[in-house]
Amino acid sequence: MGLIKKVPxxxxxxxxxxxxxxxxxxxxxxxxxxxxxxxxxxxxxxAIELMCTGASRYDFDRLGMxxxxxxxxxxxxxxxxxxxxxxxxxxxxxxxxxxxxxxVIAMGGCTIKGGPFYxxxxxxxxxxxxxxxxxxxxxxxxxRPESLLEGCLHLQEKVRRQKLSEWQEK
Amino acid sequence: MTQQELTAYIxxxxxxxxxxxxxxxxxxxxxxxxxxxxxxxxxLRDDLQLKFDxxxxxxxxxxxxxxxxxxxxxxxxxxxxxxxxxxxGYENPAVESVTPVWPAANWYEREMNELFGIEVKxxxxxxxLLLPEDWDQGYPMLKNWDAPDFVRMxxx
Numbered sequence: 001m002g003l004i005k006k007v008p009x010x011x012x013x014x015x016x017x018x019x020x021x022x023x024x025x026x027x028x029x030x031x032x033x034x035x036x037x038x039x040x041x042x043x044x045x046x047a048i049e050l051m052c053t054g055a056s057r058y059d060f061d062r063l064g065m066x067x068x069x070x071x072x073x074x075x076x077x078x079x080x081x082x083x084x085x086x087x088x089x090x091x092x093x094x095x096x097x098x099x100x101x102x103x104v105i106a107m108g109g110c111t112i113k114g115g116p117f118y119x120x121x122x123x124x125x126x127x128x129x130x131x132x133x134x135x136x137x138x139x140x141x142x143x144r145p146e147s148l149l150e151g152c153l154h155l156q157e158k159v160r161r162q163k164l165s166e167w168q169e170k
Numbered sequence: 171m172t173q174q175e176l177t178a179y180i181x182x183x184x185x186x187x188x189x190x191x192x193x194x195x196x197x198x199x200x201x202x203x204x205x206x207x208x209x210x211x212x213x214l215r216d217d218l219q220l221k222f223d224x225x226x227x228x229x230x231x232x233x234x235x236x237x238x239x240x241x242x243x244x245x246x247x248x249x250x251x252x253x254x255x256x257x258x259g260y261e262n263p264a265v266e267s268v269t270p271v272w273p274a275a276n277w278y279e280r281e282m283n284e285l286f287g288i289e290v291k292x293x294x295x296x297x298x299l300l301l302p303e304d305w306d307q308g309y310p311m312l313k314n315w316d317a318p319d320f321v322r323m324x325x326x
Contacts, residue, residue, distance in 0.1 A: 089302075119321050119323040120321075120323045121320075122310035122317065126319060
């Protein structure tokens with residue numbers, strides 16, 4: 001694997017146990033990376049793959065990812081499906097309601113660049129990255145659950161690399 | 171009543187207000203003048219031989235030469251189906267609302283008004299239906315419609 005790195009710890013044996021020293025940043029990032037609760041935000045066919053990823057065969061829960069029905073409890077939006085121009089402001093509103101630090105995964109071609117609706121469409125937003133800042137792009141139409149899991153692992157890696165000082169700015 | 175009998179019946183009893191179009195399809199397609207629309211719709215629904223009580227579908231289309239509004243109706247008790255359409259020009263297109271005759275037309279007419287700019291007279295509830303609330307870019311289903319971020323499919 002090599003994708004998920006271990007938390008840097010210093011251990012020293014003492015009589016009756018061990019002493020562990022690590023950085024606060026590493027521990028907080030470890031906790032955040034392992035409990036990315038995502039907002040239920042399926043707007044089109046990608047949501048079916050998202051459901052499949054959440055179900056028992058691929059099992060999102062083993063990454064600590066639980067779905068939340070409220071943006072106030074979520075750390076992550078997986079934008080799964082076509083975002084229309086009418087839906088765009090709603091997506092922004094949900095994003096604004098989330099507590100920081102917050103993350104966005106753009107799942108599928110539609111959220112990346114309009115996908116199959118790029119041409120000849122009056123109603124589809126050409127990429128959600130001019131509505132909300134996107135952390136991870138997962139291409140596919142729709143992406144298979146393996147792709148989404150890969151994207152989530154990359155997001156975990158990104159969360160682990162965060163500096164305490166950057167949290168305020170994000 | 172067979173399709174031939176239906177066609178003959180309509181041609182004989184609507185005083186030429188419905189003219190048969192040659193579409194090559196099994197179900198007859200008629201054309202109606204915009205002024206006669208409401209009266210014809212009411213008679214199609216209330217005629218005891220026909221009783222067209224069900225509006226299956228309706229919509230508009232832009233043929234680049236004219237606008238057409240198509241109504242597909244059926245009779246659940248007489249087991250009949252037929253279509254009729256009316257032709258409009260691009261200058262201030264307007265039709266009478268058939269919502270009083272077939273309530274199913276309500277949302278179709280709102281959609282048609284929004285996407286084609288066809289004015290629907292005497293509609294009971296003409297609010298926007300599909301487009302964003304702050305939409306100001308015209309009528310996107312017209313063939314000559316354009317917008318700053320609208321990308322046409324390139325010729326292959």
